[in-house]
Amino acid sequence: MNNITIIGVGHVGLVTGVCLSDIGHQVICYDLDKEKMDQLNTGLSPFYEPGLDELLKKNVNNRRLFFTDSPEEALSDADIIYIAVGTPKQLNDDIDLTYINNAAAMIGEYTTKNNVIVVTKSTVPVGTNTNIKQAIQRNAQKTRNITMVSNPEFLREGSAIRDVFCADRIILGSDCSEAAAIIEEINKPFNVPIFKTDLHSAEMIKYSSNAFLAMKISFINELANLCEKVGADIEEVAVGMGLDSRIGSEFLKAGIGYGGSCFPKDTHAMLKMSEEAGEKPDILKAVMKVNSRQHYVLVEKAKNYFGSLKGKRASVLGLAFKPHTDDIRESPSIMIINELIANGVSVVAYDPKAMENTKKMIGEKIQYASSIEETLTDTDMVFINTDWDEIKTFSLDQYEKLMNRPVIFDGRNCYSLDKISEYKIDYFSIGRQPYWNALSRTWTPCT
Ligand SMILES: NC(=O)C1=CN([C@@H]2O[C@H](COP(=O)(O)OP(=O)(O)OC[C@H]3O[C@@H](n4cnc5c(N)ncnc54)[C@H](O)[C@@H]3O)[C@@H](O)[C@H]2O)C=CC1
Numbered sequence: 001m002n003n004i005t006i007i008g009v010g011h012v013g014l015v016t017g018v019c020l021s022d023i024g025h026q027v028i029c030y031d032l033d034k035e036k037m038d039q040l041n042t043g044l045s046p047f048y049e050p051g052l053d054e055l056l057k058k059n060v061n062n063r064r065l066f067f068t069d070s071p072e073e074a075l076s077d078a079d080i081i082y083i084a085v086g087t088p089k090q091l092n093d094d095i096d097l098t099y100i101n102n103a104a105a106m107i108g109e110y111t112t113k114n115n116v117i118v119v120t121k122s123t124v125p126v127g128t129n130t131n132i133k134q135a136i137q138r139n140a141q142k143t144r145n146i147t148m149v150s151n152p153e154f155l156r157e158g159s160a161i162r163d164v165f166c167a168d169r170i171i172l173g174s175d176c177s178e179a180a181a182i183i184e185e186i187n188k189p190f191n192v193p194i195f196k197t198d199l200h201s202a203e204m205i206k207y208s209s210n211a212f213l214a215m216k217i218s219f220i221n222e223l224a225n226l227c228e229k230v231g232a233d234i235e236e237v238a239v240g241m242g243l244d245s246r247i248g249s250e251f252l253k254a255g256i257g258y259g260g261s262c263f264p265k266d267t268h269a270m271l272k273m274s275e276e277a278g279e280k281p282d283i284l285k286a287v288m289k290v291n292s293r294q295h296y297v298l299v300e301k302a303k304n305y306f307g308s309l310k311g312k313r314a315s316v317l318g319l320a321f322k323p324h325t326d327d328i329r330e331s332p333s334i335m336i337i338n339e340l341i342a343n344g345v346s347v348v349a350y351d352p353k354a355m356e357n358t359k360k361m362i363g364e365k366i367q368y369a370s371s372i373e374e375t376l377t378d379t380d381m382v383f384i385n386t387d388w389d390e391i392k393t394f395s396l397d398q399y400e401k402l403m404n405r406p407v408i409f410d411g412r413n414c415y416s417l418d419k420i421s422e423y424k425i426d427y428f429s430i431g432r433q434p435y436w437n438a439l440s441r442t443w444t445p446c447t
């Protein structure tokens with residue numbers, strides 16, 4: 001059992017704290033937000049993540065997990081400190097390292113132990129861990145020896161707890177083998193393969209993994225658009241490709257482009273890192289370009305279908321950037337909504353978990369419904385933007401019943417084409433037969 005301090009209690013910091021306490025460590029988590037810390041000490045998570053509330057409650061109740069907004073309480077006795085603060089994109093798309101620098105300064109100011117190991121969970125550009133160490137040293141009052149371990153996180157929102165306990169690997173980068181061995185020991189109970197490497201390579205592994213996954217998504221989306229033109233079905237193509245173990249079946253789901261707080265920002269950060277190093281990141285640029293275009297393919301289809309969208313009313317099913325989360329950061333659904341509004345469409349939306357966050361972000365620009373049925377009622381078109389189970393399994397006859405004249409723009413290929421053709425619904429999806437025309441009962445190419 002180790003005593004561990006975590007700085008930054010967001011998606012990564014909280015899940016890390018909960019999981020480390022669950023495997024037996026004593027964890028104290030520190031964040032600036034007092035209200036959030038008070039709520040967490042009662043066992044209630046500030047965001048939705050499957051399975052998190054139960055584990056949080058369990059470990060708060062058995063006193064292995066504690067939250068504070070006092071840096072002194074969190075840091076003065078600490079000798080193993082995890083940094084999990086945000087590294088967001090600035091308005092000009094550069095990475096913002098303010099929170100990292102503040103965390104570093106704070107560690108220097110408040111720690112009192114002679115030897116401290118600092119473990120970076122946050123995603124940071126290559127070289128940042130070295131800068132963090134220097135920033136801590138500049139501020140250090142009592143601590144003499146600071147050792148850095150880069151331990152990038154690979155969890156996904158919506159399956160974060162499972163991803164930690166069943167991870168494919170844990171990466172530990174350090175220039176000190178003793179420190180890496182201590183962090184390896186801490187992680188042993190997870191029973192996950194551990195790969196130890198140097199600091200810079202560990203930092204690079206994180207960006208490279210996210211960029212590769214983003215590339216897979218843009219690749220399948222580009223193929224999807226081609227499939228529509230040549231009469232192939234991207235769902236079949238993805239299965240056939242994925243059967244090759246060198247390619248693998250994951251992250252080959254065509255859709256409306258990747259969103260979320262990480263792929264967009266991390267591809268930008270990697271692009272910048274590459275350019276600063278004098279390289280030409282051509283693949284990365286293409287990945288990002290394809291992705292930006294993909295967010296709007298459904299709106300383009302709607303424009304072609306209706307001629308003009310002005311004065312129409314659209315329902316939107318799904319606001320979160322993916323299912324099983326209430327996170328709407330860089331959500332393609334919000335981009336589609338903004339594009340619809342710019343085209344004179346009035347929007348009514350529904351999401352099982354992300355309504356509150358959407359209200360905070362875009363307020364009364366749209367209307368909010370409390371069920372799928374209410375969302376669809378008297379609308380001219382529906383956009384399926386997030387494939388929550390509730391949305392994927394929603395009965396097609398309800399679209400017929402509730403909409404003015406049902407037209408579905410399905411960004412997640414939720415319905416089988418065989419099923420669709422049994423209904424009087426005009427249907428567009430991604431990378432399959434482009435358009436089911438209910439009146440002529442034919443699959444028609446898009447213009
Ligand atoms: N969200 C995700 O699924 C994943 C995120 N990451 C990376 O992990 C890092 C954290 O991401 P999230 O957890 O999503 O961020 P977040 O934005 O959800 O949470 C960051 C937290 O840090 C706190 N904070 C900022 N400065 C602080 C300071 N000086 N002292 C104490 N607390 C401070 C904020 O109040 C906030 O609660 C980022 O670098 C991200 O790229 C990595 C893997 C997965």
Ligand SMILES: O=C(O)[C@H]1O[C@H](OP(=O)(O)OP(=O)(O)OC[C@H]2O[C@@H](n3ccc(=O)[nH]c3=O)[C@H](O)[C@@H]2O)[C@H](O)[C@@H](O)[C@@H]1O
Pocket residue numbers: 123153154155156157158210213217250251252253254255256257258259260261262263321322
């Ligand atoms: O660094 C991070 O923050 C994390 O970023 C992603 O995790 P996350 O963004 O939570 O979610 P993903 O499941 O990767 O989905 C990201 C986006 O890609 C889209 N996506 C995903 C997979 C796919 O096949 N097709 C597709 O369009 C999703 O709809 C979503 O908008 C990575 O998968 C994690 O390994 C990583 O730790």
